[in-house]
Amino acid sequence: MPELPEVEVIRQALVPRVVGRQIEAARICEPRLTRRGGTPQEIGSALAGRTVAAVRRRGKYFLFDLGGESLIVHLGMTGQLLWWNTREEFRPDMHTHAHLCVSGGGVLSFRDVRKFGQMFLLPTAAVDRTLGIGVEPLDDGFTAEVLRRFCRASGARIKPLLLDQRKVAGIGNIYADESLFRAGIRPTRRASSLRPAEVQALRRAIRAVLRAGIRHRGSSISDFRDPCGEPGHFAPLHRVYHRHGEPCVTCRTPIRRIVLGQRGTHFCPTCQR
């Protein structure tokens, strides 16, 4: 579900609801969630009493800053962070694996059908080093020069390179395919073969697609919802993702689907070279 735009949409909704609030109680009831470090009980008790100083994002990770430590949350494929205004409204179901009761009466719950999501604590100062993820594509630091350096240094095809979180953080399968379409670049191209003008176009396309995703409040392919249960509206604006067989919006050639790096990959064989 969640790539950079979806995580950012959720983050923006959470800021006014949890920043400055105290975590009065925390319960984690799925051991898989904390596999990266600590037991559910340890993390739950470590959270109780802490105050949320900020909610930040790095790539597809949420960082809840708690004063010295940060609660790191990753949604995996199907994770959801849902907001409930009162304890009485809170309705956990069989896929609700954690919840935080915050001051003011609200509840933040973590629901994840496939259990690929994660929650763990890190010293705030160690977050970047530990997560080991790359440049933020919407930051000023993501220049054409930076992208060109990644491309030149890599023997990989361009799409798997875009999905490598150690290089650029936050691009997932949807936004990689959409960015490559808008840049007119075939996903199977060797990254090192991209000409400077193509790298420039790709950088611009990545930023435009991610911004559009945020502006339209995310891509709801099946189960993405914001914390208030609202779906995003970007999926109807996808030009290639999950559109195999449909005519290309530009040239009417049927969109093709191949498998690349074990991921479904969608492109226009005419517009993307």
Place this chain on the structure above:
DNA sequence: CGCACCCCCTGCCGGC
């Protein structure tokens, strides 16, 4: 280093 392949987990959808 790249990459093919496997795993984790659950639900849905289409074909037979």
Place this chain on the structure above:
DNA sequence: TGCCGGCAGGGGGTGC
């Protein structure tokens, strides 16, 4: 109707 394979937005590990 029921079963089975394929597929799904995530990442991590192994071995060549």
